[in-house]
Amino acid sequence: xxxxxxxxxxxxxxxxxxxxxxxxxxxxxxxxxxxxxxxxxxxxxxxxxxxxxxxxxxxxxxxxxxxxxxxxxxxxxxxxxxxxxxxxxxxxxxxxxxxxxxxxxxx
Amino acid sequence: xxxxxxxxxxxxxxxxxxxxxxxxxxxxxxxxxxxxxxxxxxxxxxxxxxxxxxxxxxxxxxxxxxxxxxxxxxxxxxxxxxxxxxxxxxxxxxxxxxxxxxxxxxxxxxxx
Numbered sequence: 166x167x168x169x170x171x172x173x174x175x176x177x178x179x180x181x182x183x184x185x186x187x188x189x190x191x192x193x194x195x196x197x198x199x200x201x202x203x204x205x206x207x208x209x210x211x212x213x214x215x216x217x218x219x220x221x222x223x224x225x226x227x228x229x230x231x232x233x234x235x236x237x238x239x240x241x242x243x244x245x246x247x248x249x250x251x252x253x254x255x256x257x258x259x260x261x262x263x264x265x266x267x268x269x270x271x272x
Numbered sequence: 273x274x275x276x277x278x279x280x281x282x283x284x285x286x287x288x289x290x291x292x293x294x295x296x297x298x299x300x301x302x303x304x305x306x307x308x309x310x311x312x313x314x315x316x317x318x319x320x321x322x323x324x325x326x327x328x329x330x331x332x333x334x335x336x337x338x339x340x341x342x343x344x345x346x347x348x349x350x351x352x353x354x355x356x357x358x359x360x361x362x363x364x365x366x367x368x369x370x371x372x373x374x375x376x377x378x379x380x381x382x383x384x
Contacts, residue, residue, distance in 0.1 A: 209375040258303055258370030264314040
């Protein structure tokens, strides 16, 4: 069985400060991992997937198979980054989500 | 850019009543999903649908739930006899390859 853990329910940072959202997973095969974001009153949308290895909106995430982690990082948080962030893992054509982390970026 | 659309945005129903939540997936997508999110909890998988049949369902998706793709464009979730604990946000999603999912804006179901 697969499982995605996001240990922080809430994260508050100041504008310009670094932000890191933790995600750990347990999965027996080769996982495909994603970060989804939900801005206020908007739908869930894909932020990053590990296989693309790109930076979106200044965010990066590296898959660490040794630590079974896929932490999301941004060096300088902006107010518009305030949102709910979900780490997700796909297996057999379905996504399983972590509990989510609410990020608040304060001015 | 194509989007997954869901109707209605908010549905209030009495306990025991049937509800149908509607979704129009992105037109060339092949895999369809329903997820739900009870207030304050995580997004939970309900069911996946591929090739006109259910490919997987969770424990939540009991006999009270059913899905249908009646006309090649709509994808519906029916709850036969709603319970108070069915109150949640229901999200429809679709994907072309079974990997990157595109979500609808959700339907908030309130059972009273």
